[in-house]
Amino acid sequence: MxxxxxxxxxxxxxxxxxxxxxxxxxxxxxxxxxxxxxxxxxxxxxxxxxxxxxxxxxxxxxxxxxxxxxxxxxxxxxxxxxxEPDQTQNSLSTLPWEEAAALLPIDKSPESREAYQFGFESPRIRIRPEFADYALQSFTPRRPMPEALIDLTKRIHSDFRFDSKVTTVRTTPEEVFKKRRGVCQDFAHVQIACLRSLNLAARYVSGYLRTYPPPGKPRLIGADASHAWVSAYCPGYGWLDVDPTNDVVPSDGHVTLAWGRDYGDVxxxxxxxxxxxxxxxxxxxxxxxxxxxxxxxxxxxx
Missing domain, CATH: 2.60.40.2250 (Immunoglobulin-like)
Incomplete structure (x- = not known):
């Protein structure tokens, strides 16, 4: 496309x-x-x-x-x-998430070394026990990394309500976690906080999301949106993108603009x-x- x-x-x-x-x-x-x-x-x-x-x-x-x-x-x-649609995430092996977390600090490959920096706290995202506890409901023992990641994405989409009036660009993930409301930036920050609290590497991705008009209606100029989602790293396989706002795996309707530790970088x-x-x-x-x-x-x- x-x-x-x-x-x-x-x-x-x-x-x-x-x-x-x-x-x-x-x-x-x-x-x-x-x-x-x-x-x-x-x-x-x-x-x-x-x-x-x-x-x-x-x-x-x-x-x-x-x-x-x-x-x-x-x-x-x-x-x-x-x-083009990305088919790589559909063919991943079933690496347990605990192994992915354990491999991250010791894997000497260039890809893992680059990803390792995304496992730490950043200016807008802190590692907290409450984030780990929430994530562990999806990251159960020996669960494959992609499966656990998609389940966490689905739960954030279900548990949090999209509301553009309750947060600003300065709202912390802790506040969003308590309110259970926010926008795409907030949901991405919360999911990244959850993943990093389990010693997994995750980065903030900014970009664009294609929207679709209601049936029988023309596409409105300017109706598409700047957007944010999450990319998590699995040693040996690479980055896995998920969109907690819409509970989807990004495909040909998402365009990547930039990525960093959190919104402040991009x-x-x-x-x-x-x-x-x-x-x-x-x-x-x-x-x-x-x-x-x-x-x-x-x-x-x-």
Whole structure:
């Protein structure tokens, strides 16, 4: 499947901003099973300085500075990505989760060494007994790692309610765990906390999720969403992606943008401004399917 993705972020300030330094993490990664064919970033007002680099986790960042007074900042990322279904998770051996946890610190392969860093606490995620206790209901003795992971995903989806009004980007996993409500970022943080509390490695994945219109209704422009899910590491097999918000294994409807220890590593747009006062934020994402050959996909009512 080929997608044309537009991610538009608009900040409106009460007072003029005289100087703004920003970092954008809005270029999709190229990796199996999807490839980023092209990506561009349009910024208004035009920055006086703009540089790009790859961060520690391999994400592509754009640093830019705006020095003219402005009361509105618009950052629009346009990308085209080709995605193929990932079949590897359906063919995994039945490695017990305890063995995966025990192997992680002693496996000297490059893949495990890279994954090991995702087994520790991070700025937004702490290891807690309550997370371990909750996870152990799924991670029963000798249960295969993929099976236990999928069961934990299903339980979070069932036990937690999606509610965009009860949390913010600063809400901790502990608070979400008590309220049993939140958004995709919160559910990903909770699941990562559960996995790390069992000495397993898990990373936060940001990206896009294709949505489908109601039967008989046209696809709405901007109705798709920026999204977050979880990737857990199994030594000898690699990363296993799960989406606790929707209780699915990500496939060709998910596009990976970036990954890190938690949301703080992969925030789509962050920075510092001088002036501005109060501000409003509007984000619109459009994920248009172009079909397999670059032609618009017919809308199905099925």
């Amino acid at each position: 080929i997608y044309k993705i537009t991610h538009r972020t608009t900040y409106k300030y009460k007072y003029p901003v005289s100087v703004g330094n920003h970092v954008a993490c809005l270029k999709p990664r190229s990796l199996p099973p999807h490839q980023s064919a092209q990506s561009e970033l349009q910024i208004f007002p035009a920055p006086v300085a703009r540089t790009e680099r790859v961060d520690f986790f391999g994400n592509r960042l754009c640093f830019f500075t705006i020095q003219e007074p402005h009361k509105e900042l618009v950052v629009e990322a346009r990308s085209q990505v080709t995605v 925030s789509p747009l962050r920075g510092l401004v001088l002036g501005g006062g109060a501000h409003t934020l509007k984000v619109a994402v459009d994920m248009e399917p172009l079909g397999s050959f670059g032609l618009p996909e017919a809308i199905s009512s099925n």
